[in-house]
Amino acid sequence: MSEQTMYDMEMRHMPDIGGHFGRFGGKYAAETLMGPLAELEAAFHASWEDESFQAERLRLLQQYVGRPTPLYHAEHLSRAIGGAQIILKREDLTHTGAHKINNTIGQGLLAQRMGKKRVIAETGAGQHGVATATVAAMFDMQCDVYMGREDMRRQAPNVFRMELLGARVIPVDCGSGTLKDALNEALRDWVASCETTFYIIGTVAGPHPYPLMVRQYHAVIGQEARAQFLEQFGRLPDVAMACVGGGSNAMGLLHPLRDDNIRLVAVEAAGYGLETGQHAASMLAGRPGILHGNLTYLLENSEGQINGTHSISAGLDYPGVGPELAAMYDAGRLELDSATDDQALQAFKRLAHTEGILPALESSHALAAAMRMASTMTPDQMILVNLSGRGDKDLDTVMKVFGKGEKA
Amino acid sequence: MSEQTMYDMEMRHMPDIGGHFGRFGGKYAAETLMGPLAELEAAFHASWEDESFQAERLRLLQQYVGRPTPLYHAEHLSRAIGGAQIILKREDLTHTGAHKINNTIGQGLLAQRMGKKRVIAETGAGQHGVATATVAAMFDMQCDVYMGREDMRRQAPNVFRMELLGARVIPVDCGSGTLKDALNEALRDWVASCETTFYIIGTVAGPHPYPLMVRQYHAVIGQEARAQFLEQFGRLPDVAMACVGGGSNAMGLLHPLRDDNIRLVAVEAAGYGLETGQHAASMLAGRPGILHGNLTYLLENSEGQINGTHSISAGLDYPGVGPELAAMYDAGRLELDSATDDQALQAFKRLAHTEGILPALESSHALAAAMRMASTMTPDQMILVNLSGRGDKDLDTVMKVFGKGEKA
Amino acid sequence: MSLDRLKNCFERCKSEQRAALVGYLTAGDPNPAASEKLLHVLAGHADILEIGMPFSDPMADGPTIQAASERSLEAGTKMHDVFHLCMTVRKARPEAGIVLMGYANIAYAMGYRQFADQAALAGADGVLIVDIPPEESGDLDAALLAHALHSIRLVAPTSSAARRELAAKTASGFIYYVSLTGITGAEMGSVADIRTQVESLHSQSGLPICVGFGIKTPEQAAAVAAFADGVVIGSHFVSCIADHAGDEPAMLAALDKTCAAMRKAMGNGGSV
Amino acid sequence: MSLDRLKNCFERCKSEQRAALVGYLTAGDPNPAASEKLLHVLAGHADILEIGMPFSDPMADGPTIQAASERSLEAGTKMHDVFHLCMTVRKARPEAGIVLMGYANIAYAMGYRQFADQAALAGADGVLIVDIPPEESGDLDAALLAHALHSIRLVAPTSSAARRELAAKTASGFIYYVSLTGITGAEMGSVADIRTQVESLHSQSGLPICVGFGIKTPEQAAAVAAFADGVVIGSHFVSCIADHAGDEPAMLAALDKTCAAMRKAMGNGGSV
């Protein structure tokens, strides 16, 4: 396929010129940022059509990130469940251990191209922070990462990793000390520093062009998976599933499958249970609102104040969702499911024991839903699950639940 | 290349029928184990010539382990050093995070084929233990891992990982509580359980056929690297380097390069410095002796009592070395170098800051030596370094040294 | 006198040869009752009041105003309290300019129409939503227009010529020039730069230009007042509340004193 | 009487219609001086003494004998102490069988020749190196042969027919049948199984067959003595040292009593 056709294909589902996906998305940003956002948008589009930029991006994805990541048929798990076949897209095998690096490579290169000497990022699970610190180290840029105090506690190894990579991790105490508060702080930093600083947003949210840009950088997940599926199984999956925090791993997997006859399912974090109100299921339990630069589904009270969320997994503990997912959901192209903390933990354990893979707690949500669905399906059907990251960062959390000593 | 030619090529440098590489190697085992070892040897050779076994092994290496691992030109590091180019073989990107899994996939499949329902392993850094627990989970085998008490302390995340994978980690208190003591305990277990239990040794040591078998399972590293080097650079490297604990990552990389005009360098752990006697440099500072089933270079006192060793990296903290490496060294085909704890830590930091990669402390030893050598070479020369594992397991150790807060 | 109170405010100030004092407080901070008294104090000095609508995620604000939002929400402030406070001030000061300031989601959650209805009912003159740029402002503007409420626009140092044009074209009431790239409460930029910007804006638009963000001292206020139509003081006034937490009389006294000092520095020390 | 003391031992026992008691202690455990006394006690009951050479990594041994090695090395025992202890026993008991038992690296580090020289000088009759199977035994055997030292071989339940053959052909002195798959000190296997194995070995080799590993009670010893030429007791004797750590007289008395009980259980309660 020529570069140009690829460009067309990938860009087909563009937002409108203002970054809207239907009624969602947009550019709800402070005036100070409107200039920098326009500059970013122009730079992104120019770079996307620049063959040498794309070649360098693809080279790094291959030689540095370790792409393509394999597609692994979890036969032992599937057999244990006794229903549909579960196929895993192994983003856990990427450098730094989660899909997040696909995006930071892209934005990192773009920051280089734009001559920025400093990058900032928000992070929840710490994977995006690590992935940002990683490219900052590689491209010799200064790096500050905002992270909620509570998230720093539950994802301590990732804090260490960022520091060892030379980044500064700035604790965020306001709010609930989780991802949304880190995003607020990062935006505050950027408003003041946008001349010299590139803000590497970690998911398909934020003001335009971020949702588009991050989707494009992650689309490699679904593009690879699609081709690998055809090659390994001679067909496409019946269902494709991914967990949703902001939605980057979901968009990465699902967007390239959008025109196929495949059920697309996004799995939200049900925390202690949807009925408890303590969860992070923005689409299932939220309503449209405006936060962090875009209009999308939000968890908020009747006054529009953003609710505190809860999920055992820091990467899903966010009250919003990427606007394109909201649009796909509204358009009926996306199904929703959810998994509670407990269900995610059980899925973690099940995958560990049957396949020898420790998934990230985020990804465990997708797995939990996939297992449930698989059990209602037949063995000739196939569910593709995005294993968005590995569970090494979650060891403390999981051991605390299962108890050291007790066999997990 | 046909299967048969490949077999010939790979097996060319066979030990003799008794497992000797020159004067090294052999089968110095208790009589109880001689039967099981013969059975293992026969099964290994039969499986190696069995196309379906090999196909399954290669499939798992690809779809489960994530092979081929990339070859990455560390340009930023090389530029910073200003000498030869440093090229990294990215074993850190494999499933579970170190080369060790190449071997446990092989031995795990072999255990399956032999109908064993239980596997045991010794582990130092915990990477081999995790890799063993991983395949045990996948193949539904019971798994007990012996690990020195001191190593459990310094590689705590890996203890968690093994437990979460359903393995039992058995602390070893005798001796110095490190790798050699774990190996002793595993051998004791195996002597009593060999009818039902497969002992998955984690390095190219132990009685024949282990050194051969483990080398064959890891040879994929060097085979891939050789082909990738030719493809990416149109030539072969001038030097290939790997750290040496037992020697599995070194043999894996270097063996397939043995007939090329490439300097092969093994890097031993110099601990607090060779002159202090507190190190683990068996070839540089040891002499031939017999331990753990083979004759090889050992660190021992004049009476033949094995010395306590010291290395900051648990995976190198072993008083012996694989017999084939000993033979290559004796034959002049292998050069030796070493790196102290401090040098390894500096190399860790340097790679983190220039390339955004956190290497295992084991691999950091190879890096330290490579950086030193590179600085004496010219930019048109190339050093291939086996980045045998990632540093996530070492975060605690490294943070303790560099101090949290202080910029690493 | 026109029906446009904001216009009247600026004209009155102009006639007094001084810049308007635009004072900000967050509604409901530290609680609705105290807030009412504080707003009255502010209204005693300011020409135009900016009444902040508290929001859980005030991402354009610095720590001082973030804390004000937190205190207010903590005290249970709801939007009907905000409108009620607005109305109280309106009743006490029929001639004062009042602008409701806040974040998009508050207005969106209520529905832009209902929001505009309520704002108008409460006696507000205009609305400034920090995170709704002109590009996204269509629906809200339509709702505001129905009540002749002004849609205030921000212009920032990073705004291109085209964006200034856009602001000039779509704004009403006044243009709020952000005197620094950063959040509220940070350090003000250089007075010379600000002057250049304001002069250029004056040449593009007939609207009054107020300058805000980071003005903390009477000296800064005086310097800016020399060329701007209005000077916005926010964090500096809000600090009076945090500085005297728990002591309402002290809080009120401090605010009164601070406002007076600012007002005095900006020329014409008399009451409005 | 032949010059072959081991042979004489077995013949003497045979004539007394009993199995030989083969007793193991680690040389230098808990320290060289006490070890000398303990070996003398053992020599008062055992027909054949196995003198263990302490090793840092005794991987075929269970916790009891591991601990013995550790105590011995901790006390500073060197190989010259081991040989010295051997010689002392030899002098006191000219007719006893003495076998040096241990791990390959000790002999290898010294050099097989020098090791054999020293063993012979110290009055040993044979050598049993746990981790040198017949396949690796060539150099050591040659060195031992030069001094007419026996090379004792192990046969295990896992040894194939071919391996038994190999042991039978290359062993001298006696064959040591390992009565369990496991390390020293574990639980003994079934007596019936052991009997079958020993009878089969008898049919393959003219050498005496001693049975060891895991024999802990006089009853077990008696049962094995009924068909084997010798019964090896190791961990059980070594425990006397650990059980009375720090109290040498008690240690000696316990060992004496334990040895006597074993000896008695194996028939012909008189002294050797």
Ligand SMILES: Cc1ncc(COP(=O)(O)O)c(C=O)c1O
């Ligand atoms: C492994 C992993 N999966 C998923 C997520 C959720 O983010 P997103 O919805 O953007 O994929 C995170 C966020 O940190 C993550 O680390």
Ligand SMILES: Cc1ncc(COP(=O)(O)O)c(C=O)c1O
């Ligand atoms: C990452 C890594 N590299 C190297 C080693 C050393 O082992 P070997 O010398 O067998 O490669 C280990 C051992 O655990 C390891 O984990």
